[in-house]
Amino acid sequence: MRRAGALLLAFFALIGAARAESLILSLSKQRITITSSFTGDSIVLFGVIEPNAAPGEAMKPNDVVVTVRGPNESFVTWRKERRFGLWINVDSRSFLAAPSYLAVLSNRPPAQIADADTLRREQAGFANNRLLQRVGSDYADVVPGDPFRQAFLRVKQAQGLYVENTAGVDFIAPHVFRAVIPVPGIAPVGTYEVVVKSFVDGALAHRGMLNLEVAKVDFEQAVATAAEYHPWLYGIATMLGALAVGFIANLVFRKD
């Protein structure tokens, strides 16, 4: 792993220099396959940033913010209140098209990287990711202090689906970095978007994007496909399977 990483780095350092591209990115794996023993995985992101100084001059330090977003899904956040002695849902907010997975990794706290306006505009930093709420008939991204928004982030973080790591990007050399993206076992399948933004002197310097695929394979895929595309067949087969298990168990344990 380490050696492969080093080779990869050398490779990217070479083409980076040769083709002078602004930001070159590569993932240790482009596809996470979910098998029967899947319990989560981590993906390593390597990046090379074009040196921001002419040869011989001193380089300005780079800052990097990596944002990984899983496929969008809509969620409802409920708030409970005590009514007639029971804790019941009294209020709710819908979060529309929120990422089902969100990881924000940076080399230092985003607040130190750029000013608040820039960060908000670039959606850089955990608190700066837009979360669209339905407020009545309106749609809005409310202030970060909103209790529903905070509760939503808290619950998602507790599930391991939302991750914030302000020390998650390591600079190996002044313009070469790596970041480890944790993918938990309960990660939803689909296409994940990896967005990398580099900042120099508090201003956006480069941006790059990659896709990461989380997919079921083999047996898991077959089961999921059958359930989705042949529900009658799947249902009847599962039902007959259940009866067969019951019948076999009865035969096995039969005493008389």
Place this chain on the structure above:
Amino acid sequence: MTIYLPIAELPVNIFTLLALGIAVGFISGMFGVGGGFLMTPLLIFLGVPPAVAVASVSTHMAASSFSGTLTYLRRGLVDVHLGLVLLAGGLTGTLGGVLTFMVLRRYGQLDLVIAITYIALLGTIGTLMVVESLRALLREWRGEKASVARPGAHPLFLRLPFKMRFRQSHIYVSAIPVVAIGFSIGFLGALMGIGGGFILVPALIYLLRVPTLTSVATALMLTLVTMAAAIVMHAVLNQTVDAVLGLVLMVGGTIGAQFGSRAGQSMKAENLRLLLGLLVLAVGIRVAVDQTTKPADLYAVTIDESAP
């Protein structure tokens, strides 16, 4: 050792699941209940989405109730005739329950209604069963003979028209309350995501005066049919049946159910009723405590099913 559940989309420990299946299967075989009212909350606690838990538990209940039914059938304890009349009401009730379920979910109050129904129903039935079986045990301890003519053996509702004779159960009653009981079980079962056996057994014992073992056996047969139908319905309508989850639960469940049904037959009916009563009461109290104590987090996040 962990195993990935393809529909629930999460990894779980296979031995935890097996143990869960065996434990609930034992209870299910012993009392003739589906065990859904225990298994569903436990799976949700493990992190399985509620919709997947409810749907997948039905496979476990179908398998273990089929296995149990076969045992009781061989011993001639199932009242097939009574079961079929109950089913006529039961399947209609299921449809009504599914429709109510949809309406409540639209207004976001499904969880509350489920909790209140659990508290009211389990609390009442549990208390009644415990009190009644304690009384029976006390009578026996004092050496009194149980009254042969069961008290109030001919309540008004059993004398309604369309009287039918159910030989296996030794009863001769109107079909109207039988169908009505079936309907209520189907309705509550669909609404609460349970098989309803733990309501049906006491209903047969106390309302229709069916002997305990015949009640248990017949309830098991009813659970089998409704759960088999539920598997197909959930697979087609919600696509939330996890066959892998179901298989692990089934294997554990059927093993447990075998030992359970044997344990049940070797036990005295009063003791069986007392134990089931305590179990039902305990679950009811648990739900009540959950609902009345301040939750650790006042906020909860669910997937918005209504959004495109």
